[in-house]
Amino acid sequence: MIISPWLLGFFLLILGPIIASLYFSFTDYDLLSSPNWVGFDNYINILTNDPRFRQSLTVTLIFVFVSTPLKLIFALALAMLFNTGRKGTGFFTTIYYIPSIIGGSVAIAVVWRIIFGRNGAVNELLQSVGLSGTNWIGNPDTALSILILLIVWQFGSPMIIFLAGLRQIPTELYEAASVDGANRWQSFKGITIPMLTPVIFFNLIMQTIGGFMIFTQAYLITQGGPMDSTLFYALYLYEMAFEYLRMGYASAMAWILLVIIASITLLLFITSKKWVFYESEGGKS
Amino acid sequence: MRFRSVKGLLFVVLIMSLVFISACGGDGSNATNGNTTGSAGDGNNDGNGDTNETASSGDGEEEVTIRVAWWGGQERHEMTLDAIDLFEEEYPHITVEPEYTDWDGYWERLSTQGAGNNLPDVINMDNSRMTEYSSRDLLMDLQPLIDEGLINLDDVDDVYQDINVTEDGAVLAISLGANALGIIQNDDVLSEYGVTLEPGYTYEDLQEAMTQIASETDEEFFGFDLNNADFELFYIYARQHGQSVFNENADGLGFDEDILVSYFEFIQSNVNNGISPPHDVTMDYIDGGNSMTGEGTAAAAMAASNQIIGLAQTTDMELSLNLPPTLSAGENGNWIRPSMSFAISSSSEQQEASAAFIDFFTNSIEANEILQADRGVPISSEVRNHLADQVEGPVAQTFEYLELVEDYTSPADPLPPPGEGEVRGSFQRMVESLKYDMATPEDAAQQFMQEAESILQ
Numbered sequence: 001m002i003i004s005p006w007l008l009g010f011f012l013l014i015l016g017p018i019i020a021s022l023y024f025s026f027t028d029y030d031l032l033s034s035p036n037w038v039g040f041d042n043y044i045n046i047l048t049n050d051p052r053f054r055q056s057l058t059v060t061l062i063f064v065f066v067s068t069p070l071k072l073i074f075a076l077a078l079a080m081l082f083n084t085g086r087k088g089t090g091f092f093t094t095i096y097y098i099p100s101i102i103g104g105s106v107a108i109a110v111v112w113r114i115i116f117g118r119n120g121a122v123n124e125l126l127q128s129v130g131l132s133g134t135n136w137i138g139n140p141d142t143a144l145s146i147l148i149l150l151i152v153w154q155f156g157s158p159m160i161i162f163l164a165g166l167r168q169i170p171t172e173l174y175e176a177a178s179v180d181g182a183n184r185w186q187s188f189k190g191i192t193i194p195m196l197t198p199v200i201f202f203n204l205i206m207q208t209i210g211g212f213m214i215f216t217q218a219y220l221i222t223q224g225g226p227m228d229s230t231l232f233y234a235l236y237l238y239e240m241a242f243e244y245l246r247m248g249y250a251s252a253m254a255w256i257l258l259v260i261i262a263s264i265t266l267l268l269f270i271t272s273k274k275w276v277f278y279e280s281e282g283g284k285s
Numbered sequence: 286m287r288f289r290s291v292k293g294l295l296f297v298v299l300i301m302s303l304v305f306i307s308a309c310g311g312d313g314s315n316a317t318n319g320n321t322t323g324s325a326g327d328g329n330n331d332g333n334g335d336t337n338e339t340a341s342s343g344d345g346e347e348e349v350t351i352r353v354a355w356w357g358g359q360e361r362h363e364m365t366l367d368a369i370d371l372f373e374e375e376y377p378h379i380t381v382e383p384e385y386t387d388w389d390g391y392w393e394r395l396s397t398q399g400a401g402n403n404l405p406d407v408i409n410m411d412n413s414r415m416t417e418y419s420s421r422d423l424l425m426d427l428q429p430l431i432d433e434g435l436i437n438l439d440d441v442d443d444v445y446q447d448i449n450v451t452e453d454g455a456v457l458a459i460s461l462g463a464n465a466l467g468i469i470q471n472d473d474v475l476s477e478y479g480v481t482l483e484p485g486y487t488y489e490d491l492q493e494a495m496t497q498i499a500s501e502t503d504e505e506f507f508g509f510d511l512n513n514a515d516f517e518l519f520y521i522y523a524r525q526h527g528q529s530v531f532n533e534n535a536d537g538l539g540f541d542e543d544i545l546v547s548y549f550e551f552i553q554s555n556v557n558n559g560i561s562p563p564h565d566v567t568m569d570y571i572d573g574g575n576s577m578t579g580e581g582t583a584a585a586a587m588a589a590s591n592q593i594i595g596l597a598q599t600t601d602m603e604l605s606l607n608l609p610p611t612l613s614a615g616e617n618g619n620w621i622r623p624s625m626s627f628a629i630s631s632s633s634e635q636q637e638a639s640a641a642f643i644d645f646f647t648n649s650i651e652a653n654e655i656l657q658a659d660r661g662v663p664i665s666s667e668v669r670n671h672l673a674d675q676v677e678g679p680v681a682q683t684f685e686y687l688e689l690v691e692d693y694t695s696p697a698d699p700l701p702p703p704g705e706g707e708v709r710g711s712f713q714r715m716v717e718s719l720k721y722d723m724a725t726p727e728d729a730a731q732q733f734m735q736e737a738e739s740i741l742q
């Protein structure tokens with residue numbers, strides 16, 4: 001009884017839309033007229049007859065597999081840096097967290113365009129040392145890298161989580177290691193990383209799932225262009241649903257994405273048994 | 286144990302994320318509006334003004350509220366709101382709730398409102414989307430309201446309304462103004478190099494003129510800017526060949542492949558010869574605000590005639606309107622376009638008040654003095670003649686241009702079929718690959734025609 005408000009919210013706001021989108025994915029729903037049942041047509045068309053679906057999936061996979069590890073490395077490196085316990089680190093932590101807060105905003109999109117545009121700061125810098133730049137955002141070979149850079153720059157959330165994880169590691173371990181004559185690299189490899197694996201795993205899952213759903217930055221900066229080189233999955237889905245009013249098709253795309261994300265998450269869970277250590281499991285490390 | 290709970294948490298996160306994918310709308314403001322509408326400027330205004338002023342009803346008429354939706358930039362919003370204030374003074378029993386946004390956000394919002402059966406009473410319609418909405422019975426037939434005299438079209442020539450009338454005589458919308466495709470040229474640049482584009486100039490003349498300037502200038506010069514209106518110019522190009530983009534039944538294309546190939550050659554060779562901007566430069570200007578023509582880095586740009594009003598405010602250089610290129614030994618391809626219109630949604634319960642509003646926009650001289658022909662040259666001859674003596678600068682240029690265009694027009698094509706948006710998207714993608722030199726005109730034409738036919742089936 002006590003949780004009935006929560007249940008109501010769950011049915012109305014979560015389960016309802018999920019079931020609705022599953023139903024729409026088997027119809028030709030166009031937002032404006034009533035849906036007609038078309039069976040598996042949407043799914044068949046997406047998987048066999050849509051080069052832009054393949055393009056968007058490729059772009060998204062490249063993006064996820066490149067940006068996620070980079071982001072985690074950056075986040076961990078910065079967290080290690082701030083984990084000294086010195087005064088003032090809180091201030092710097094905040095500074096480095098700011099990009100994550102403002103990263104999805106129009107202002108940042110504009111700044112990014114100004115920096116990497118034809119006459120942008122990056123090109124002026126290159127020209128001053130005698131190199132010729134390119135229009136980074138308008139070049140199909142470089143546009144995706146620029147977006148990856150933007151996302152990696154927003155490493156604030158995993159950094160904060162890493163920082164919390166680092167503070168959990170008992171200092172006795174490091175003391176014991178230094179008594180045994182371990183250098184910093186050895187204690188990093190032998191203590192920090194194994195002790196952090198649950199946190200690394202958590203961040204990896206979160207960032208991977210988040211990576212698949214990147215939308216705002218690309219929508220604001222490139223709109224999927226040039227030449228569909230930054231056509232992320234969510235962007236293409238949005239275009240189909242709201243620009244071309246093909247909601248049925250877009251719903252089917254959403255379910256295909258769910259299956260892809262679920263498979264990759266499952267894969268990560270299966271492999272995690274090999275490299276994630278929990279204290280409760282005893283001293284495997 | 287902890288592992289289990291993390292796992293559980295993650296799957297909840299997964300489910301939540303699905304909900305976000307499947308049920309997440311967005312609001313943004315990209316500007317891929319292919320200039321069909323001539324939104325003057327491109328204000329990134331995503332506001333939804335909810336000014337609920339209760340009108341004092343003095344004449345015992347029933348108090349009603351109507352919702353009116355339109356798209357545009359900041360200046361258009363302000364002018365329209367002023368005109369609405371005037372309307373509410375004149376009809377004290379009607380309260381208008383405005384809903385305005387920029388071009389892109391507009392259509393996303395309208396389609397979701399349509400899905401929720403919650404359309405505004407008066408809807409700003411664009412020709413490219415009209416059939417999308419009318420084929421689903423979302424727009425009311427206005428003919429009965431015209432017959433009753435609620436919407437007075439006595440001063441309106443047919444040419445301004447033809448496009449909004451279906452074969453069986455239903456009137457889908459009332460045009461808000463007329464415009465025509467043309468080029469906005471930078472007269473300072475042209476005269477500096479002694480170049481003139483006399484009305485009637487051909488595609489070859491245009492290329493020669495641009496080549497001449499490009500060879501003589503030592504500054505950055507991009508020549509002729511298609512301004513994301515590549516598809517619009519092809520409308521004219523096909524018509525100059527006596528064909529059309531869509532066929533009469535609106536279930537397929539209406540032109541021969543070799544015509545598209547020659548048009549694609551025109552686009553690609555211009556970019557390769559440095560007399561049209563490469564695509565990445567065009568992308569830099571996607572947000573509006575400034576333009577190559579305004580800066581003088583281009584000598585001319587494709588545009589809808591009323592766009593000069595917004596563009597002129599961004600530059601001190603002399604701009605003027607001119608005809609698009611003609612085809613030597615071809616036909617007249619241009620047409621006077623009822624640029625955008627007001628329709629009444631079929632679900633509206635306030636038909637009379639909505640009709641009064643549209644009538645006011647069409648015939649009120651005071652309102653049109655405020656609106657300054659920003660949506661195109663007014664369709665009522667009374668209003669038009671009154672304004673013609675008053676307006677100056679770029680607004681006057683649009684009036685003069687429409688008179689000039691008349692000699693180069695042929696009857697308008699019927700409204701494009703639903704799916705026009707998707708066909709346009711495909712066309713622009715082909716144009717992109719041509720400009721990046723990643724496709725030949727033959728391949729691009731073939732691929733576009735295949736994609737378009739399968740969309741239109």
